[in-house]
Structure formats: C-alpha cells, structure tokens
Amino acid sequence: MFNMQELSIDSVAHKFNQQAILNGVFINCKVGEVVGLLGRNGSGKSTLLKIIFGSIKADYKYLKLDNELISKGYLSSNISYLPQDNFIPNKLTVAVAIEIFCNTYKKELLKIKFIADNLNKKFREFSGGESRLLEALIIIYSDAEFILLDEPFSQLAPLLVDELKQHIKNLKPIKGFLITDHYYRSILDVSDRIILLHNGCNYQIQNTDDLILHGYLPDYKN
Numbered sequence: 001m002f003n004m005q006e007l008s009i010d011s012v013a014h015k016f017n018q019q020a021i022l023n024g025v026f027i028n029c030k031v032g033e034v035v036g037l038l039g040r041n042g043s044g045k046s047t048l049l050k051i052i053f054g055s056i057k058a059d060y061k062y063l064k065l066d067n068e069l070i071s072k073g074y075l076s077s078n079i080s081y082l083p084q085d086n087f088i089p090n091k092l093t094v095a096v097a098i099e100i101f102c103n104t105y106k107k108e109l110l111k112i113k114f115i116a117d118n119l120n121k122k123f124r125e126f127s128g129g130e131s132r133l134l135e136a137l138i139i140i141y142s143d144a145e146f147i148l149l150d151e152p153f154s155q156l157a158p159l160l161v162d163e164l165k166q167h168i169k170n171l172k173p174i175k176g177f178l179i180t181d182h183y184y185r186s187i188l189d190v191s192d193r194i195i196l197l198h199n200g201c202n203y204q205i206q207n208t209d210d211l212i213l214h215g216y217l218p219d220y221k222n
C-alpha cells in the first residue's frame with residue numbers, strides 16, 4: 001500500500017506555571033496539504049509548534065513522522081520550523097544562509113529575483129519585513145518535507161504576503177505545511193483545512209461561522 005507521508009501529534013498536554021495551555025490536542029499534516037492553525041492570542045499556537053519542533057518539552061505528547069514515534073522534530077532533517085522571531089544571525093549573508101538550510105530546492109530558490117539580487121547582502125542590511133520574507137523563503141525551500149511556519153506573514157506588505165502564499169502553493173504537492181498567523185484571511189486562502197486552538201483543545205473549522213461560534217472572529221450580527 002502507498003505510504004502517505006504524515007506528521008502527526010496526539011494527546012498534547014502542556015502547562016506553564018500550573019496553567020494548562022494545551023490539553024489533549026491532536027493535529028496532523030500530510031504531504032500535499034496546508035493545515036492552517038488559528039487561535040486567539042495566548043491560545044498556545046506557538047507553544048504547539050515549538051513542541052513539535054522540540055524547542056519546548058511538552059508535559060505529554062505522542063509525535064509521529066511517517067508512522068514512527070519521534071521525540072523532537074529538530075532531530076529529523078524532515079521538519080523545518082520558522083519561529084515567530086528572527087532566527088538567522090544578522091552577520092550572515094543570504095548566500096551563506098541558503099548554504100546552511102537549502103540543498104534539494106536551491107535552484108528554485110535562486111530563481112526568485114529578490115534572492116538572486118541580494119545574495120551577498122548580510123541580514124542586518126535588510127528591513128524587518130525583507131528579512132522575514134527571506135527567512136520564510138529559506139525555510140519553505142529547505143530540504144524538509146514538513147514545514148512549520150509561525151506568523152510568516154506578520155511583517156509583510158500585502159504584495160509580499162501574496163508572493164509568499166504562491167511559494168507555499170508551488171511546493172504543496174511535495175511538502176506538508178502547518179502554518180499559523182493572525183492574517184486569518186491569508187490563512188483561510190492558503191490552507192486546505194483549518195484547526196482552531198481554543199481553551200487548550202483543537203476544533204476542526206469548516207467555515208467562518210465556526211470561527212465566530214468559537215469566539216475567534218467577532219459576530220457583527222449581534
């Protein structure tokens with residue numbers, strides 16, 4: 001039988017200072033799909049991505065990659081993660097950062113004009129939004145099959161948001177994406193499925209009415 005590549009995390013429980021942040025969360029993502037993760041500020045979206053990547057050790061979790069239990073995402077070359085804050089050191093040039101993260105899809109990445117035009121520039125020479133775009137592109141085009149993106153759109157002007165969405169769509173046939181951002185329209189647009197984190201649990205979202213029902217979007221009718 002064809003073995004569908006899948007990243008899944010089940011029964012996630014985590015507390016900070018006795019306060020339960022995640023409680024029985026389940027989420028999965030297959031190659032070929034974009035899963036959008038929404039939730040209010042403080043609902044635990046970043047915590048969940050950090051638990052999958054391994055930078056936070058959950059109180060409990062059951063993390064599987066292609067049906068095999070793994071302890072930390074970063075130990076697998078098959079998972080890449082864009083954290084909420086900048087992570088590429090300021091003194092690195094774009095070319096060096098690409099060397100570190102990208103091999104398989106390097107040719108495609110170098111076709112992007114903004115990358116090609118700025119290969120020898122250091123990260124400290126870019127604006128906040130420009131370096132965010134570069135970091136997101138480097139992670140999207142990294143060798144990993146599963147890509148975790150924490151607020152990739154947040155510092156980007158609308159045209160760049162559209163460009164980034166297009167790159168995600170281009171790579172979707174060969175990768176799985178788990179993505180969170182408060183630009184929820186962009187998340188709805190780029191995602192095949194939406195999961196809402198609320199009160200420590202995950203909810204499958206079918207439409208914007210569900211987002212209103214769970215208190216994520218304001219209900220302007222009432």
Ligand SMILES: Nc1ncnc2c1ncn2[C@@H]1O[C@H](COP(=O)(O)OP(=O)(O)OP(=O)(O)O)[C@@H](O)[C@H]1O
Nearest residue numbers: 016017021039040041042043044045046047048084
């Ligand atoms: N290291 C930490 N120590 C204590 N509490 C933490 C820590 N990290 C996060 N928290 C708390 O856990 C909760 C979830 O935080 P998290 O950053 O995962 O939320 P989020 O959904 O990503 O929020 P936002 O949309 O605002 O980025 C918050 O209430 C936060 O205060």
